[in-house]
Amino acid sequence: MNLPPLVQTFVLHFGEMGSRWGINRTVGQIYALLYLSKEPLNAEDIVERLGVSRSNVSMGLKELQAWNLVRLQHKPGDRRDYFATPDDIWQIVRTLVEERKKREIDPTMTLLREVLMQEPASAEERHAQERMREMHDLFELLTGWYADVQRLDTERLIQLLTLGSKVQKILEMKDRLFVVPGSKKSRREDPKEK
Amino acid sequence: MNLPPLVQTFVLHFGEMGSRWGINRTVGQIYALLYLSKEPLNAEDIVERLGVSRSNVSMGLKELQAWNLVRLQHKPGDRRDYFATPDDIWQIVRTLVEERKKREIDPTMTLLREVLMQEPASAEERHAQERMREMHDLFELLTGWYADVQRLDTERLIQLLTLGSKVQKILEMKDRLFVVPGSKKSRREDPKEK
DNA sequence: CTGAAATTTCAGAATTTTCTGAAATATCAG
DNA sequence: CTGATATTTCAGAAAATTCTGAAATTTCAG
Structure with missing residues (x-):
């Protein structure tokens, strides 16, 4: 070398x-x-x-x-x-994530969807399917988030990442603005927000 | 089997x-x-x-x-x-991310910091170091973001992920509220926001 | 203690992955 | 075309990883 x-x-x-x-x-x-x-x-x-x-x-x-x-x-x-390699390191990151998603997440999602279509033949299979549904829903949430974030231009992406801990504040603010206060359980009702 | x-x-x-x-x-x-x-x-x-x-x-x-x-x-x-395995799939995700960070990101950051301390002996090394600094800064941004998000309880984390595309709207709102409009370049000045 | 059950360790076998050199193929200037 | 240069392919060698069975160790009930 x-x-x-x-x-x-x-x-x-x-x-x-x-x-x-x-x-x-x-x-x-x-x-x-x-x-x-x-x-x-x-x-x-x-x-x-x-x-x-x-x-x-x-x-x-x-x-x-x-x-x-x-x-x-x-x-x-x-x-x-x-x-x-691309001069822009963010371009590298985007490609890496995109390709890994294509090779690992997408085929897994396909498999999960297929298996979830099948009729469970036992209590064991029913429980297994329930676990697979949890994984499916998790991946769906994550890939949905990724699809959105991935569209941001790099500058806004950096802005978002830099925001970091302040994100929590924004979420709290959103809660205070849109949720009727007083009940800790009020979240459970999840009033079909549009 | x-x-x-x-x-x-x-x-x-x-x-x-x-x-x-x-x-x-x-x-x-x-x-x-x-x-x-x-x-x-x-x-x-x-x-x-x-x-x-x-x-x-x-x-x-x-x-x-x-x-x-x-x-x-x-x-x-x-x-x-x-x-x-943990019943809570989010716990699984958190552990996976944490462990991969510990095994892959942390040692890489250590190496990058060490190498960035050294004196470049040529133009080639100077350029290489510049690239390494880009990577270092990128990782720092990502791990900083992660450290914040990781602290959120699962409910808020899901909320944040579900927000998805709406994130951009919030950032735009933040821009409109806090940045003096009119100059596209105003960003470069980056007035030590506290 | 003792010994049966459970688990771990580890040397070598089996398998898989990676790497090389040689040959085949592709490309292109003249 | 031709031949020099560049690249790819691929069979087998080399290396690395994974897996097993046997032996060693640990654990604990009696």
Whole structure:
């Protein structure tokens, strides 16, 4: 591995982290390298810096492209492929979340919907189905929230995240404005707010 | 594998999903099984239902305990260990997020802080450090938001998530109330709001 | 204590994943 | 076209992970 120490530390760390995320070490290292690099790199650059085989880099880049995590570029008068990550780190986050949702949440939701359609054949299955419905509803809530937030432009997204603890205040304010006070239980009635 | 069809479908799916999350198939299956089960199960129950070895179950349960994802219980007059997931699915989500943060985000932040302390020895390292700072700041924003939201009780959390698209409206309202209109650039000044 | 039951540990087998080098394929300037 | 350059494919080697059975350890009732 042929990298400035500072870069190498980061690249090695992301290689290891990759493993915990179902992404292999080399793919993690390639991505880390591209992320830190000012200029786009071609496959041979990556081979030299990471000290892995050309074919390994080829497969790694293919996987990163399948994840939409790298952009393919060309330099004039050079027919090699150059790769880079988006300059905007928020774009990277959005892509990561989107792709993970597509690969993990969506298929799970499909399966849950299918299983919830079936007739339980026993008390055991009835309880299992109830648990699956809880999970289904949870995922629906989370993906619904994500669908909304994901549409915000980055500036508003940052604003929202920065708001943090103040969010609670806003919710309390909303309560005070819209809910008749006096009854702690009044929430349960949930008067079809429009 | 000796399970009602409906349960088996779910258990197999989570076994596969586990792989994508750096958790092995058996661990995923054990967790799925416990999640769906009405009653706590002991190790031998799990062996029978999943058809894997006793030692594999032992190791899987140990891992799930390390993740704080299962509770150990005892039945009177029975000295075997029984395992269950929390009844409250939100508790499960909170634990999952907390543990992943502890294992993935926190060590990464530590590394980033260390590397950002060092003196860059070249233009390349200077740029790399700049990128690392972007990532550091992003993580800081996200974990700060998380720290706040995590404190909300479940009811308010659901309220917040349900709010979804309305969030943007609230932010716009906040803008209109607190920011002097007329200048698109006024943001850059960021007047140390308290 | 004792010994049966329950659980854990761990070395090596089985399986899966990752990686490589060689060959095949694709691309494009001339 | 041709051949030089670039990229991909893929079979098998290498490495890593997962799983098992046997042995060791722990726990506890009697």
